[in-house]
Amino acid sequence: MTSERSRExxxxxxxxxxxxxxxxxxxxAEALRDEGFTGSLTLVGDEACxxxxxxxxxxxxxxxxxxxxxxxxxxxxxxxxxxxLGVPASGLDxxxxxxxxxxxxxxxxxxxxxxxxxxxxxWADRAxxxxxxxxxxxTRDDSGRLWERLAAxxxxxxxxxxxxxxxxxxxxxxxxxxxxxxxETAEAPLVGALGSMVGSIAANLQRAHxxxxxxxxxxxxxxxxxxxxxxxAHLSDGGTVDADVVVVALGGVRNTEWLRDSGLxxxxxxxxxDSGCRAFDVNGLVTDDVFVAGDVARCPHPVYExxxxxxxxxxxxxxxxxxxxxxxVSSPTDRWPHLSMPAFWSMQFGVNIKSVGVPVLSDEVVVTxxxxxxxxxVAAYGYRGRVTAAVSFxxxxxxxxxxxxxxxxxxxxxxxxxxxxxxxMKPVPAHFPNSVIITQGATVVVTGYExxxxxxxxxxxxx
Amino acid sequence: MTVTQASSTFQRILDHSSRADPYPLYAxxxxxxxxxxxxxxxxxxxYREITALLHDPHVSSDTDNLHDPxxxxxxxxxxxxxxxxxxxxxxxxxxxxxxYFGPPxxxxxxxDMRPDLNAIVTNLxxxxxxxxxxxxxxxxxxxxxxxxxCHLLGVPREDEPxxxxxxxxxxxxxxxxxxxxxxxxxxxxVRAREDLRAYLAELxxxxxxxxxGNDLLSRLANDDGPDGRMTDEEIVSTANLxxxxxxxxxxxxxxxxxxxxxxxxxxxxxxxxxPGMIVRTVEELLRYEPPVQxxxxxxxxxxxxxxxxxxxxxxxxxxVLASGNRxxxxxxxxxxxxxxxxxxxxxxxxxxxxxCFGAPLxxxxxxxxxxxxxxxxxxxxxxxxxxxxxxxxxxxxxxxxLVRQE
Ligand SMILES: Cc1cc2nc3c(=O)[nH]c(=O)nc-3n(C[C@H](O)[C@H](O)[C@H](O)COP(=O)(O)OP(=O)(O)OC[C@H]3O[C@@H](n4cnc5c(N)ncnc54)[C@H](O)[C@@H]3O)c2cc1C
Numbered sequence: 083m084t085s086e087r088s089r090e091x092x093x094x095x096x097x098x099x100x101x102x103x104x105x106x107x108x109x110x111a112e113a114l115r116d117e118g119f120t121g122s123l124t125l126v127g128d129e130a131c132x133x134x135x136x137x138x139x140x141x142x143x144x145x146x147x148x149x150x151x152x153x154x155x156x157x158x159x160x161x162x163x164x165x166x167l168g169v170p171a172s173g174l175d176x177x178x179x180x181x182x183x184x185x186x187x188x189x190x191x192x193x194x195x196x197x198x199x200x201x202x203x204x205w206a207d208r209a210x211x212x213x214x215x216x217x218x219x220x221t222r223d224d225s226g227r228l229w230e231r232l233a234a235x236x237x238x239x240x241x242x243x244x245x246x247x248x249x250x251x252x253x254x255x256x257x258x259x260x261x262x263x264x265x266e267t268a269e270a271p272l273v274g275a276l277g278s279m280v281g282s283i284a285a286n287l288q289r290a291h292x293x294x295x296x297x298x299x300x301x302x303x304x305x306x307x308x309x310x311x312x313x314x315a316h317l318s319d320g321g322t323v324d325a326d327v328v329v330v331a332l333g334g335v336r337n338t339e340w341l342r343d344s345g346l347x348x349x350x351x352x353x354x355x356d357s358g359c360r361a362f363d364v365n366g367l368v369t370d371d372v373f374v375a376g377d378v379a380r381c382p383h384p385v386y387e388x389x390x391x392x393x394x395x396x397x398x399x400x401x402x403x404x405x406x407x408x409x410x411v412s413s414p415t416d417r418w419p420h421l422s423m424p425a426f427w428s429m430q431f432g433v434n435i436k437s438v439g440v441p442v443l444s445d446e447v448v449v450t451x452x453x454x455x456x457x458x459x460v461a462a463y464g465y466r467g468r469v470t471a472a473v474s475f476x477x478x479x480x481x482x483x484x485x486x487x488x489x490x491x492x493x494x495x496x497x498x499x500x501x502x503x504x505x506x507m508k509p510v511p512a513h514f515p516n517s518v519i520i521t522q523g524a525t526v527v528v529t530g531y532e533x534x535x536x537x538x539x540x541x542x543x544x545x
Numbered sequence: 546m547t548v549t550q551a552s553s554t555f556q557r558i559l560d561h562s563s564r565a566d567p568y569p570l571y572a573x574x575x576x577x578x579x580x581x582x583x584x585x586x587x588x589x590x591x592y593r594e595i596t597a598l599l600h601d602p603h604v605s606s607d608t609d610n611l612h613d614p615x616x617x618x619x620x621x622x623x624x625x626x627x628x629x630x631x632x633x634x635x636x637x638x639x640x641x642x643x644x645y646f647g648p649p650x651x652x653x654x655x656x657d658m659r660p661d662l663n664a665i666v667t668n669l670x671x672x673x674x675x676x677x678x679x680x681x682x683x684x685x686x687x688x689x690x691x692x693x694x695c696h697l698l699g700v701p702r703e704d705e706p707x708x709x710x711x712x713x714x715x716x717x718x719x720x721x722x723x724x725x726x727x728x729x730x731x732x733x734x735v736r737a738r739e740d741l742r743a744y745l746a747e748l749x750x751x752x753x754x755x756x757x758g759n760d761l762l763s764r765l766a767n768d769d770g771p772d773g774r775m776t777d778e779e780i781v782s783t784a785n786l787x788x789x790x791x792x793x794x795x796x797x798x799x800x801x802x803x804x805x806x807x808x809x810x811x812x813x814x815x816x817x818x819x820p821g822m823i824v825r826t827v828e829e830l831l832r833y834e835p836p837v838q839x840x841x842x843x844x845x846x847x848x849x850x851x852x853x854x855x856x857x858x859x860x861x862x863x864x865v866l867a868s869g870n871r872x873x874x875x876x877x878x879x880x881x882x883x884x885x886x887x888x889x890x891x892x893x894x895x896x897x898x899x900x901c902f903g904a905p906l907x908x909x910x911x912x913x914x915x916x917x918x919x920x921x922x923x924x925x926x927x928x929x930x931x932x933x934x935x936x937x938x939x940x941x942x943x944x945x946x947l948v949r950q951e
Contacts (some may be wrong), residue, residue, distance in 0.1 A: 451602055452633070460602075477632075479898045482600040498847035500602040501610070501631035531593065531875075 086413070092192055093411055096121035099181055099189050101171045102197035102337070103127025105135070106376025106399040110195050111161045113407035123163040124189055126181060128170035129221065137396055139225035140247045141429050144254040146233070150226030171198075174344035176363075176372070192371065193410050196341070196353055196361065197403070199377040200334030200394060205242075210304040215312040216328045219247060231327050232258060239263070240315050240325035242301050244271035246428045248331030249284065253430035256291045263294040263323045265301050265315070268515050275426075276437070276473055278513040279447050280461060283454055283475070291431045296321070304328060334394060336378050346372065352380035352392045357419040359406035373410055375402040381420060384526045384538045385488065386443050386470070395426045405533055421528055421536040423485050427478070433457055436478040439471030439488045441512070448495045448509040451502050452477055459504070460484070463512060464494025489528040491541045555588050555863070559720055559938045565931035567838070567938070568880065571868035579854040585613070586842075586861035587854075590868040592875035592892070594852050598864060599897035603849040606899060607631050610844035612859030615723070624778040626786035628899060631846075635898065641772050642783050645764045647905060655905045658693075662910060665692050666917045674921055678928065681946035685918065686799035690910055694791030697906075698784055699760025700748065708744060711737035712792050719939045720841060745781045745788070761787070787903070795907045797836035797942030799914045802827070804946055805834055806919065807927050809882055813919060820920075823912045826884040830911070831893025833882050838867040838941045840895065866892040867941075924951040 098114060100107045103125040111123055127133075134153040142148040166183070173182035174194070181189045202218035205211035215236075217228045232239070232255070239255050241248045244266035255262035268274060270281030271288060288295045300318040307313045315323045341348035346369070347362040348354075353374045354362040359381065361372040374381070376399035380392045405420040412418075427436040441447075444463035452459030452475075460480055463471035468491045472484035487496060495509050530536040554573045557563055563570055574580065574590035581587055589595055598604050606629055608614045627638040644650045669688060673679050695702045718734035745762075752758070752766040765780045775783065806813045806826075816822050845860045856862060869892045871879040876886075894901035901907070919925070928947035935944045 456633075458633075458636070479900070480600060480602050482596070483602060486597060498603055498849065501605050501607070501846055502602070502633050 089411075089413060092121065093118060094120055096192040097124070097190060098122070098193050098195065098410065099124045099126065099191035100195045100197060101126045101181060101340075102199055102376070102378070103129070103165065103167060104133050104197065104199055104376075105155065105396065106197035106199070106403045107195070108133040108155055108161075109158075109400050110197065110375055110403035110407045111163055112158045113404045114411065115159060115161050117408055117411050119407075119411045121192075123161060124166060124191075125163050126166045126169070126171050126183065126189065128168065130168035131222065132165075132167075134222050136220070139222065140219050140250040141254070143222075143225045144229050144232060144251065145257060146229065150222050150229060153222060171340050174341055174346070176345050176369075179371070194372045195406055195410065196372065196374045196378060197376045197399075198337035198340070199399075200336050202330070203332045203335050205304065205330045205332075207304070210306070210312075211330070212310075213304060213306040213312040213328075214310050215326055216304065216330065218330050219251065220334070228327075228329065232260060236260060236325075236327045238323070238325040239327040239329065240265065240301075240323050241329045241331055242315075243331035243333070244268075244284075244288075244295070244297075245274060245331060245333060246272065246426075246430075248329070249288065250428060250430045251329050251331060252288065252293050253291070256293060256431070261294070263296065263325065264288065265296045265299055265317060265323070267298065267300050269297050271295070271297075273513075273515055274442075276441050277444070277447055277463075279510055280441075280473055283457065287431045287433065287457055294323075296323075334377070336392075338378065351390075352378050354390060355379055355381045357381055357383070357421065358409045358417045359402060359420060360409070373406040375399065375406040383424075383440075384419075384421065385423075385491075385528060386440055389443070391424070391440065393424050395424055397425050398422070401533070408533065418533050419536065419538075420533075421538065422533075423488060425481075425485075433475050434478055435473065435475055436481055437471060437473040438481045438485045439463065439469075441471040441473060442514050444470045444512045446494065446509040447512045448507055449504050450496055450507065451480060451500055451504070453504060462487070462494065462496055464509065467494050468492065469494045469496060491527050555582065558865075559722065561934070561936060561938075564934035564938065564941060567867070567941070568871055571865060571871055574865060574868055575872060578852050579856070581854075584861075586863060587856050588863045588865060589851070590865040590872075591852075592869040592872035595864045595866065595869040595892060596896055597851055598843065598862060599892075599895060599899075601849060601851075603846045604862065605631050605844040605846040606635070607844065608842075610846050610859065611842065611861055613861070615861075624782050626782040627902075628786055632898060637772055638775065638779060638783065639898075639902065641768070641770060641775055642761070642765070642787070642902070644768070644770055645761050646902070655909055658697075658906075659909070659913075661696070662693065662913050663917075665689060666913055670917055670921050674923075676950075678947060678949050681803045681918075681948055682796065682800050682943060683945065686796050686803070686914065686946075689799070689914055690795035690907075691792055693906070693910060694788060697761055697791070698787060699752065699758060699762040700745075700784075700788060704744075708741055708788070711741040711744075712789055713737075715741065715789060716793055716937055716940060720937060741785060741788075742781050745784045746777065749777060749780055749784070790901075790903055791906075793940050794836045794903075795910050797940055798827075798830065798907060798911050800942050800946050801834035801836060802830045802911060802915050803918060803948070804927070804930075804932065804943060805830060805882055806915065807925060807948070808930070812882065812884060816916070817919060820916050822884060823916045825886075825889075827908055827911050827915070828889045828891065828893075829882060829884045829886055832870045832876070832886075832889055832891030835867050835870055835891070835893040836907075836940060836942060837893075837895070837901075838865070839939055840864040840866060841939055866895065922948070922950050925949070 133155045135155050138153050143150050170184045171181050172184040202220035238261045241252045241264045244264050249271050252262050252264045271284040273281035301315050303316040305314040312328050336352045338348040355374040356368050359373045360368045361374050377394045380390045382388045383391050401422040402420050405418045409417045425438045441463045444465045446464045449459050449461045458476040460474045460477045469487040526538040527541050528538050558567050558570045578591035578594045579589050627635045714733045714737035752763040843862045845856045847858045873879050894904045925948045932943040932946045
């Protein structure tokens with residue numbers, strides 16, 4: 083009864099601090115108010131501007147369709163929060179329940195949400211990274227400056243890394259008729275996320291649009307001119323690329339340095355948490371008052387054999403924020419697990435790419451609908467005979483069906499014929515470069531639709 | 546698992562006497578989310594199951610895949626429009642039509658029509674304000690979208706008396722029941738279909754080769770896009786579909802909207818003070834009184850399972866969208882008309898690859914129509930509630946909606 087009373091007191095007069103004022107932080111703050119939290123709410127963010135959306139930064143902003151400062155996130159409701167912007171959190175005192183800010187201030191909390199996301203992985207050589215014309219794309223400023231440079235009509239752009247962001251940027255260059263070279267260490271674009279079968283399709287797509295795509299090579303060195311402007315890149319195969327703009331698209335680094343001495347299980351992998359978004363401490367013990375959401379979170383997913391997943395997906399940040407917010411103000415018996423299916427989209431070379439599930443956790447892949455030659459299809463991924471993911475090229479409207487297959491641990495390959503079925507429906511090995519071998523066969527099914535109802539049950543073999 | 550009594554519920558829904566308020570019958574249907582009928586067809590009435598089927602690649606929109614196509618084949622004819630096709634043909638034709646209608650090639654087309662839409666509405670309303678009694682259908686909700694679709698397609702507005710009869714006869718075929726309906730209705734419908742196609746083919750011929758005008762017909766007639774050009778048959782089918790759909794659905798949405806607002810004076814009052822609220826209001830109307838109540842048939846392309854029921858290949862599947870919209874396991878307090886509803890993922894425009902092609906236009910038309918209508922009417926009140934309804938259970942809406950003003 084006393085705990086019930088203290089929870090009510092907390093809901094009315096408690097102090098919640100959110101560190102990281104971007105997508106996950108803002109959505110969590112809104113959800114906290116939706117949940118009826120009326121206490122004090124503080125958002126700490128190192129970026130000086132109000133929360134904005136990142137997906138357009140490698141798409142519509144670079145084509146000029148949307149200005150960089152026109153990407154503010156729509157507000158879903160009033161949140162009546164105190165905003166501490168333009169100052170990073172520099173430390174966390176768990177015992178004293180205080181967030182330390184870089185300017186020396188301290189912000190006390192009853193409950194904390196960590197939503198510090200990731201930042202762009204910079205080019206490793208500092209001096210080369212500082213050359214004029216070398217870019218990363220993570221923030222609004224990054225994108226705005228790159229847009230200006232693209233508008234000036236560079237002779238050639240070199241994109242280092244053919245993941246989603248790199249491929250999207252290369253796509254924008256072609257759309258704007260700017261010559262572009264893409265250098266990728268793997269055998270094809272997108273293989274890290276989608277495997278070699280879809281990777282080879284992405285490679286065709288890039289070449290068909292005039293990208294000078296170099297796979298299986300590393301950029302070893304960037305060379306500048308006497309005025310400090312980048313002008314050439316050297317490749318591991320001995321080749322060189324002359325370029326006046328270089329975009330480094332080598333993925334992200336999780337923003338966890340500020341938690342180094344906090345006693346939380348935070349590191350390069352992110353901040354580990356349970357599926358209810360409660361952070362683990364270094365001992366692997368779950369904490370009660372510290373929660374995590376968004377790109378920085380690393381949380382186990384029952385559908386994927388309880389592996390800890392770090393997902394850099396927009397929808398994941400939103401959904402995880404909602405679950406975290408709910409659990410922050412609810413009783414232990416009313417906690418929600420974060421069980422939504424990961425989903426991701428990208429827009430490149432005129433194709434809308436969308437995925438559901440976790441393609442990396444698969445051993446086979448099969449095209450189930452459409453035509454690979456025409457770059458419009460759906461492919462399903464399977465692991466040991468069940469569906470674990472699907473990806474679509476210009477066929478996103480079908481993915482809900484595949485989500486359902488994943489959630490019900492449906493058999494792989496999906497068998498029945500469909501109207502738009504490819505002639506050849508033979509599964510091939512999925513092939514991921516850094517493939518993780520899954521060793522245990524814990525298969526679960528997910529039921530329920532709303533976050534409040536979603537639960538898992540073990541699937542019975544043969545049933 | 547299978548309840549035959551549901552089929553009689555469905556027969557009662559089709560019966561004209563339940564037109565004014567089919568919602569209690571839909572609630573009855575929902576007791577068996579996937580119900581097999583005596584004739585082997587399946588009726589699906591709950592939100593989750595309907596959305597699952599709208600996104601299920603094993604569900605076909607092509608009559609060829611029905612074991613027992615019944616009278617629907619007569620409606621389809623030989624060159625179906627994309628609404629009656631599956632991918633990849635569906636995707637190709639829809640994409641080609643979309644080039645002149647919406648994103649990515651014509652992203653601002655609908656929004657740019659705003660001034661025209663306003664002008665048409667103002668013009669109609671000017672003739673209404675002095676009348677004591679108006680018929681929202683004949684005086685307003687019908688002429689407005691018809692003028693718009695004629696303009697958009699490039700069909701002369703003055704031909705409306707010619708094609709109006711054909712369209713009515715074709716719509717009467719949608720839920721034609723050979724057991725109960727006079728055979729004449731079938732014959733008339735089929736003839737009307739041929740006449741309308743012949744009319745459109747003639748129009749198409751007149752557009753060919755001329756410097757392309759801005760209307761859809763001219764552009765389709767002269768276009769060589771990345772997908773090539775539609776055949777004449779395909780253009781006629783596309784124009785036919787858009788003309789009928791542009792004719793028969795928005796009329797109901799606007800009229801159902803006017804009726805619902807007159808039944809909810811509190812909402813109407815708020816709307817007058819806060820016109821921006823119309824966007825949410827129209828979304829709620831699409832949920833609460835959707836102009837297309839059901840998708841009469843889809844075909845199981847292969848055996849498929851939904852909510853534990855296996856539907857065998859070739860079966861006819863009926864999706865009762867308007868029932869899904871009132872499903873209490875998805876919408877809180879579903880029988881309440883509540884424009885403040887958040888995250889209103891209604892089925893008013895269907896879903897999946899066949900999601901209503903004209904949705905952005907229908908939305909804008911209805912937003913403008915309802916705001917302007919109620920801004921100009923003086924203390925309007927219903928003359929008869931419920932009003933008389935049109936025959937169709939599929940495209941459900943009042944035949945007349947008489948309103949008196951002070
Ligand atoms: C160019 C680009 C394109 C993308 N495109 C897509 C797409 O097409 N589809 C898709 O699904 N996803 C896409 N994403 C991913 C998506 O944007 C992210 O998943 C999402 O932004 C995650 O939100 P978040 O709030 O967790 O993290 P972030 O958006 O990274 O926000 C974290 C915030 O915390 C701040 N912060 C960091 N450290 C501190 C500190 N110590 N103190 C205070 N504040 C701190 C950061 O500056 C930042 O403002 C894209 C991302 C980028 C960069």
